[in-house]
Amino acid sequence: MSKSSRATAGRGAALAALAGAQFTVMLATSIVNVALPQIRSGVGLSDNGTTWVINAYGLAFGALLLAGGRVADLLGRRSVLLAGLAVFGAASVAAGLAESSAALIGARTVQGVGAAAIAPAALALVMDVFPPGPARGKALAVWGAVSGAGGAAGVLLGGVLTQAWGWSWIFHAVGIGAFGVVAAVAAFVPHNRPGTDPGRFDLPGTAAVTLALTALVWGLTTARSSGWTDASVLTAFGLAAVLMAAFVLIELRHPRPLLPLRLLRAGRVTAGNFLMALLGSVWIALFFFLPQYQQQVLGSSPLMTGFGQLPLAAANMLGSTLAPRVARRVGATVTVAAALLSEAAGLLWLSRVSAHGSYLVDILGPSMLVGLGLSIAFVQLTALSVEGVAKEDAGLAGGLVNTSRQVGGAIGLAVLATLAGSVTNHVAAHRTYPEALTAGYRVAFGVSAAVLTAAALLAVLLTRRPGDLTATPASLSAPAVTAPHG
Numbered sequence: 001m002s003k004s005s006r007a008t009a010g011r012g013a014a015l016a017a018l019a020g021a022q023f024t025v026m027l028a029t030s031i032v033n034v035a036l037p038q039i040r041s042g043v044g045l046s047d048n049g050t051t052w053v054i055n056a057y058g059l060a061f062g063a064l065l066l067a068g069g070r071v072a073d074l075l076g077r078r079s080v081l082l083a084g085l086a087v088f089g090a091a092s093v094a095a096g097l098a099e100s101s102a103a104l105i106g107a108r109t110v111q112g113v114g115a116a117a118i119a120p121a122a123l124a125l126v127m128d129v130f131p132p133g134p135a136r137g138k139a140l141a142v143w144g145a146v147s148g149a150g151g152a153a154g155v156l157l158g159g160v161l162t163q164a165w166g167w168s169w170i171f172h173a174v175g176i177g178a179f180g181v182v183a184a185v186a187a188f189v190p191h192n193r194p195g196t197d198p199g200r201f202d203l204p205g206t207a208a209v210t211l212a213l214t215a216l217v218w219g220l221t222t223a224r225s226s227g228w229t230d231a232s233v234l235t236a237f238g239l240a241a242v243l244m245a246a247f248v249l250i251e252l253r254h255p256r257p258l259l260p261l262r263l264l265r266a267g268r269v270t271a272g273n274f275l276m277a278l279l280g281s282v283w284i285a286l287f288f289f290l291p292q293y294q295q296q297v298l299g300s301s302p303l304m305t306g307f308g309q310l311p312l313a314a315a316n317m318l319g320s321t322l323a324p325r326v327a328r329r330v331g332a333t334v335t336v337a338a339a340l341l342s343e344a345a346g347l348l349w350l351s352r353v354s355a356h357g358s359y360l361v362d363i364l365g366p367s368m369l370v371g372l373g374l375s376i377a378f379v380q381l382t383a384l385s386v387e388g389v390a391k392e393d394a395g396l397a398g399g400l401v402n403t404s405r406q407v408g409g410a411i412g413l414a415v416l417a418t419l420a421g422s423v424t425n426h427v428a429a430h431r432t433y434p435e436a437l438t439a440g441y442r443v444a445f446g447v448s449a450a451v452l453t454a455a456a457l458l459a460v461l462l463t464r465r466p467g468d469l470t471a472t473p474a475s476l477s478a479p480a481v482t483a484p485h486g
Contacts, residue, residue, distance in 0.1 A: 011129050011135070014189045015129065016188070020177075022118075024118070024174060027177070029284070033054070035161075035170050038166070044101060053104060056109040058410060062116075062409075063213040063214040064117075065120060065406060068080070070206070072124060072399075076191075076192060081118060081125065083117060085185065086179075088111055091107045092111055119402045120395050120398035123394075124395040127389075128190075140383055144319075144320035145375065155287065157170070158302065159303045159304070162302050163301065163303045212239075212244040215243065216410075217407065217410045218236050219236030223414050223418065224414050224418055266390070267386075269387060272383075272401065273385050274462065275340075275384075276378075279381060281408040281411055282343075288417070289420070293437070293438070308359055309367075319375030333463045336384075336456075340456035341456045343373030347445050350366045355434045382401060385397065385401035386398070416447060423436075427439040
């Protein structure tokens with residue numbers, strides 16, 4: 001085998017290990033959705049406690065991503081990734097062994113902490129292993145495929161394991177997978193040098209933004225059950241605003257800020273992150289509402305609900321494969337806008353689901369259209385969000401784009417769940433319960449389609465540059481650091 005062939009094989013093994021890390025993070029986000037009724041009875045959860053089985057993971061994950069990205073830059077991305085995977089795996093096993101609601105929710109919180117270290121470190125390592133060019137485009141395509149497939153696979157695996165062995169195995173399986181990825185990363189991912197001068201880490205800024213995101217995500221998730229005008233919810237939002245203002249002031253004065261302005265000025269980082277937040281706002285909600293419709297309205301078992309996600313996952317992998325090729329041919333702007341419109345069309349189709357429908361008529365076609373658009377948009381927005389970023393900021397850039405998606409998802413799910421619940425309660429007064437649920441889901445899917453349509457229009461305005469309709473995205477073909485654009 002030639003030297004170049006060995007290098008290519010080595011990069012491929014490293015990418016497989018890093019993609020496995022991303023897959024486990026996405027899997028843990030969706031795998032619990034199908035099993036919630038069984039988890040509730042298994043550990044005696046209340047209605048509010050059942051919600052926090054999901055929220056505890058998302059809260060810790062979203063709040064700590066920026067900090068995780070910067071710590072990875074300073075202490076070494078490979079080391080932080082391995083530590084995050086170990087924490088994540090141990091917490092997953094602990095969740096499966098939990099015999100009380102407090103133990104389960106606590107384990108899910110620690111899972112989120114581990115995920116906040118994994119996601120930005122793994123993405124930064126992909127950028128380290130694959131320099132700008134076609135190879136990075138293909139690597140990001142794999143990244144997009146496993147990210148989207150992780151959400152769909154979570155529903156499938158959750159259904160299979162819950163029906164076969166019980167809910168605890170959804171956590172044990174994730175834990176076993178995480179430790180397998182630890183071995184793969186240790187074997188195949190090369191070491192990288194830690195950053196310089198870790199003693200000047202922006203601790204005040206990190207504390208401010210972490211607490212701000214915690215307050216924001218907590219307020220959003222609590223609003224779903226307590227209402228938007230609840231005193232604790234309003235207090236959380238007010239605290240988040242104050243802390244975010246403090247974070248901005250700290251960043252303007254700190255010599256080594258957590259979020260330096262150079263990062264937001266690089267390439268199309270700001271536009272990519274804003275659009276990723278809009279994409280995330282409907283992404284997480286989709287994998288929440290679709291299984292609920294299949295089980296509560298169509299009467300599908302957890303197993304059949306899981307299998308119903310396979311066409312979406314297949315479309316997702318196809319779209320991720322096509323994304324770099326499409327982007328090289330028509331440019332970033334057209335690719336993002338077309339992908340968002342494709343997903344919007346699929347969600348608009350889903351907004352016509354029926355209380356007396358079927359999987360083949362109501363779900364199969366639109367879910368494939370959604371999966372295709374979602375994957376292409378995710379791959380290209382990830383590329384834009386790391387475009388032109390200096391090597392020493394790669395972990396932070398990965399943390400920022402994951403934060404945008406996660407916080408956008410928390411906002412979207414809170415708003416859409418509240419809206420769907422309000423419609424369901426109104427319709428339930430004069431219709432059957434399945435019809436009332438369907439009415440709520442239809443509104444949620446319709447609003448999601450409107451959000452993505454607006455995002456597609458914004459993509460044209462925010463990401464287009466002169467000649468971009470035929471240009472290759474800078475993140476896939478340009479030098480490592482491009483000229484800043486404000």
